[in-house]
Each structure stands twice: as structure tokens, then as C-alpha cells.
Amino acid sequence: MKEAVVLLSGGLDSTTVLYIARDRGYRCNCLIFDYGQRHRKEIRQAVKIAKRAKCDYRVIKIPFPWQGSSLLDKNTKLPSNRSAENMAENIPSTYVPARNTVFLSIAAGWAETLVADAIFIGANAIDFSGYPDCRPEYFEAYNKLLREGTRIGLEEKPITIEAPLIDKKKSEIIKIGSGLMAPYGLTWSCYEGRRRPCLVCDACLLRKKGFEEAGLEDPLMEACYGRAKG
Amino acid sequence: MKEAVVLLSGGLDSTTVLYIARDRGYRCNCLIFDYGQRHRKEIRQAVKIAKRAKCDYRVIKIPFPWQGSSLLDKNTKLPSNRSAENMAENIPSTYVPARNTVFLSIAAGWAETLVADAIFIGANAIDFSGYPDCRPEYFEAYNKLLREGTRIGLEEKPITIEAPLIDKKKSEIIKIGSGLMAPYGLTWSCYEGRRRPCLVCDACLLRKKGFEEAGLEDPLMEACYGRAKG
Numbered sequence: 001m002k003e004a005v006v007l008l009s010g011g012l013d014s015t016t017v018l019y020i021a022r023d024r025g026y027r028c029n030c031l032i033f034d035y036g037q038r039h040r041k042e043i044r045q046a047v048k049i050a051k052r053a054k055c056d057y058r059v060i061k062i063p064f065p066w067q068g069s070s071l072l073d074k075n076t077k078l079p080s081n082r083s084a085e086n087m088a089e090n091i092p093s094t095y096v097p098a099r100n101t102v103f104l105s106i107a108a109g110w111a112e113t114l115v116a117d118a119i120f121i122g123a124n125a126i127d128f129s130g131y132p133d134c135r136p137e138y139f140e141a142y143n144k145l146l147r148e149g150t151r152i153g154l155e156e157k158p159i160t161i162e163a164p165l166i167d168k169k170k171s172e173i174i175k176i177g178s179g180l181m182a183p184y185g186l187t188w189s190c191y192e193g194r195r196r197p198c199l200v201c202d203a204c205l206l207r208k209k210g211f212e213e214a215g216l217e218d219p220l221m222e223a224c225y226g227r228a229k230g
Numbered sequence: 231m232k233e234a235v236v237l238l239s240g241g242l243d244s245t246t247v248l249y250i251a252r253d254r255g256y257r258c259n260c261l262i263f264d265y266g267q268r269h270r271k272e273i274r275q276a277v278k279i280a281k282r283a284k285c286d287y288r289v290i291k292i293p294f295p296w297q298g299s300s301l302l303d304k305n306t307k308l309p310s311n312r313s314a315e316n317m318a319e320n321i322p323s324t325y326v327p328a329r330n331t332v333f334l335s336i337a338a339g340w341a342e343t344l345v346a347d348a349i350f351i352g353a354n355a356i357d358f359s360g361y362p363d364c365r366p367e368y369f370e371a372y373n374k375l376l377r378e379g380t381r382i383g384l385e386e387k388p389i390t391i392e393a394p395l396i397d398k399k400k401s402e403i404i405k406i407g408s409g410l411m412a413p414y415g416l417t418w419s420c421y422e423g424r425r426r427p428c429l430v431c432d433a434c435l436l437r438k439k440g441f442e443e444a445g446l447e448d449p450l451m452e453a454c455y456g457r458a459k460g
Contacts, residue, residue, distance in 0.1 A: 061293060062292065063291065097339045097340075097342035098335055098338040098342055099339070101335040101338055101339070101380075102339060104335075105328055105331040105335040106292075106332055108327070108328040108331055109327045109328035109329070109332060110327075112328055132379055132381055133379040133380075135378070138378040140378075141371070141377075141378045142379075144374065145331065145372055145374075148363075148365070148368040148370075148371045149328065149330065149331050149362055149368045149371065150331075151325060151327070
């Protein structure tokens with residue numbers, strides 16, 4: 001059986017990717033990071049999703065040695081109510097330096113230990129938030145690094161990074177995941193960790209637009225706000 | 231003033247690199263990892279070296295999610311009394327999957343936060359222990375990744391990885407460091423963390439050969455075993 005490490009954040013994209021990997025026949029090992037996020041809700045949801053998918057999982061605590069990102073620091077302001085154009089053009093304050101580089105490196109270590117074939121990540125370059133480490137060129141460079149920098153890479157069995165959502169719009173992602181019965185009601189996108197999504201941060205806005213364009217109901221909205229706002 | 235993050239293990243090579251970076255005019259920020267090594271002696275020594283060099287430093291604890299390396303697991307046997315040919319040709323049991331990839335990724339995050347110019351690492355490909363992540367091709371691939379995957383990389387101020395010992399023999403490293411007054415008496419190379427170096431592991435053998443070829447006394451040997459064995 002093919003084996004994969006799947007980066008699982010508890011959000012909509014990484015949950016979709018987990019269900020894509022399962023659908024492609026991979027035994028999935030979910031890697032969940034506790035890296036000082038503003039809230040722990042997404043970690044709790046990620047664990048629930050891994051259990052629902054009946055996958056092995058690990059929660060890895062990384063004390064990131066940097067400050068200044070609004071994603072990590074509760075005292076800085078999150079961007080809100082930004083237009084799609086603004087989101088596409090400006091790297092926001094939620095940017096965490098080298099975050100995917102760190103996550104993928106630890107995934108690579110686990111994947112090499114498992115002699116796994118692939119690492120799955122939910123990055124996408126379309127409805128993304130302007131992060132440099134979510135672009136195809138970045139993943140190409142990382143695949144080259146894994147060929148050079150791992151024992152199994154040199155021995156002609158490289159680990160490849162799979163980013164199956166890289167060129168997908170949010171609405172397409174939602175359609176794919178819904179078709180695979182991904183448990184979107186368990187996912188959490190909002191940058192805030194309150195009881196209900198804030199509806200104004202970048203992540204909430206992208207999610208709302210995605211479900212609208214897909215013509216589907218968001219089960220999380222239904223659960224949190226009832227049908228009226230869904 | 232130019233700024234750098236320096237990976238400091240407490241060993242001879244990384245200490246030399248710290249003194250090279252200082253000599254080149256960099257303000258140095260030392261990154262020390264606590265990643266479940268067999269012993270904590272090298273961490274304590276690294277802290278002493280950073281203090282001696284009057285540098286800022288951080289000790290970052292990373293719970294590596296893998297097992298099986300003799301460098302991490304006290305229950306596995308370390309290689310001992312290997313010949314130079316054997317060391318050059320076989321990746322030993324001390325190999326930790328993707329270790330440098332993880333270390334450099336966290337260094338990249340810190341470097342980007344500091345708006346630093348460089349990351350210094352003490353890897354070398356000559357008297358190395360057969361690790362894939364100590365070769366020039368690997369560092370070239372990592373530099374490409376940092377250009378693609380960081381905000382300051384995209385903004386034309388990339389962080390570059392400097393491995394000034396990559397093509398140096400151990401004896402040359404020791405000559406360079408001695409000339410820069412690197413405090414070799416504080417460094418620790420042995421894979422074991424006992425009071426005195428074991429003298430039979432790969433690291434001890436390479437160190438001994440290096441000092442002999444350089445025609446210099448090892449101040450650590452002097453301190454631990456007295457002049458007779460130095």
C-alpha cells in the first residue's frame with residue numbers, strides 16, 4: 001500500500017487533501033502542528049478529522065522562534081474585510097516566515113522514517129492569501145531539495161510533495177471534497193478561535209465565497225448560525 | 231552591520247563557522263537545537279560557546295517524530311572504530327532523516343524575522359559521515375528554496391546559506407579555527423555524552439585525525455586526558 005504524510009491544519013483545504021489522498025489509495029499519516037497559533041481550536045478540529053478518517057496522527061509542538069505575525073500574536077490586528085484584489089496582491093500580516101518550509105521539513109523526516117511515497121499539502125495559489133510558500137515554483141524547489149537531501153531521495157525513491165489543490169479555486173476544492181464526503185462540518189477556517197466564525201477575516205471571506213460559488217451549503221455555517229445565514 | 235543566524239551544535243565544525251562569520255563582520259545569532267540527542271552535553275557546550283563569543287542565542291526544542299537513528303536512541307549501538315573508507319561510503323546509523331532540512335527551515339524563519347543576510351552551517355563534504363544533507367548539491371537546492379519560499383527572497387534580498395567548510399578537510403578546519411581563536415576546549419564532538427570523549431566513535435576518530443594532521447594539540451584532549459594522550 002502506498003503511504004503518505006498529510007499536513008492537516010484542521011481547515012477546509014487540508015481536510016480535502018486528506019480525503020483526496022485516501023481516495024488515491026494512500027495510507028495516510030496526519031501531521032498536525034501546534035506552533036503557537038492564536039487559538040487551539042484548529043488543532044482540536046484537526047485531531048477530530050484525523051480520527052474521523054481513521055488515520056494515524058501526531059501533534060507536534062514547535063516553538064517558533066519569531067514574532068510579529070498576526071497569526072501567532074494575539075496583540076496584533078488581523079486583516080479584515082479585505083477585497084479579493086487586495087488579498088491577491090499583498091502579503092498580509094498573517095504571514096509566518098518560512099512556515100511551510102518548517103512544516104514540510106518535519107513531514108520529510110517522518111516520511112523518510114516511514115519510507116513513505118508522498119507528502120500531501122493543501123496549499124493553493126489561486127484563492128491564496130499572498131504567501132510566497134504557497135506557489136508552484138516553491139514546491140518544485142522543495143521536491144528538488146528532497147531528492148538531494150534524503151537518503152531515500154539519493155537511492156532513487158524520492159519523497160514527492162503533492163499539492164493537488166495548487167491550481168484550484170476555493171469553489172472547486174469544495175466540490176471535490178464534498179464529492180469525497182470530507183467532513184466540512186468539523187473543519188475550522190476562521191483566524192479567530194471563538195465559538196462561531198467571525199465572518200470578516202480573510203479565511204472566513206474566502207470560505208464563504210467558495211461555498212457560494214460552488215452552490216453548496218456550508219455545514220459549519222448551518223451548525224453555527226442556522227440555515228438563514230448559510 | 232550584516233546579520234547572520236549560525237547553527238551551533240557545540241561541535242568543532244559549527245564553532246569554527248561561528249568564528250568565521252564573526253571574522254567576516256556578521257552580527258551572529260546562534261541557533262541551538264535540543265532534538266532528543268543521546269546526551270545533553272553538546273547543548274550545554276554550545277551555550278557556553280555562544281556566551282564566550284558574546285552572541286545572542288536560542289535553544290529550540292524540537293520533538294522529532296521519528297525513531298531508529300542511533301544518534302537519538304540510547305538503545306541502539308553507535309558505529310565505532312570504522313575506517314575512513316567505510317565512513318565515506320556508507321550512511322551510518324547516526325543518520326537522522328531530514329535533520330539539516332529541519333534545522334535550516336527554522337533558521338530560515340528566524341533569519342527572515344531578523345531580516346538577516348545569511349545562515350551559516352558547519353557542514354562539510356570531505357571528512358563527513360556520509361550524510362546526504364551535507365553535500366554542496368543539497369545546499370544549492372536549499373538556497374533556491376529560500377529564494378522562492380520567503381518574502382524577502384521574492385523581494386530580491388534572499389537569505390543565503392553559507393557552508394564555508396564544505397570543501398575543507400578536518401585538519402584545515404582546525405587550522406582556520408585555531409587562527410581565529412575558536413575555543414576548541416569548549417567544543418564536544420563525541421557521540422557519547424560522558425565525562426571524557428570515548429575515542430572510538432566516528433566523531434572522535436575524525437577529530438583525532440584532524441588535530442594530528444594539523445599538527446596541533448587538541449585542548450579538549452589535554453583537559454580530559456592530559457598531555458600524554460593529546
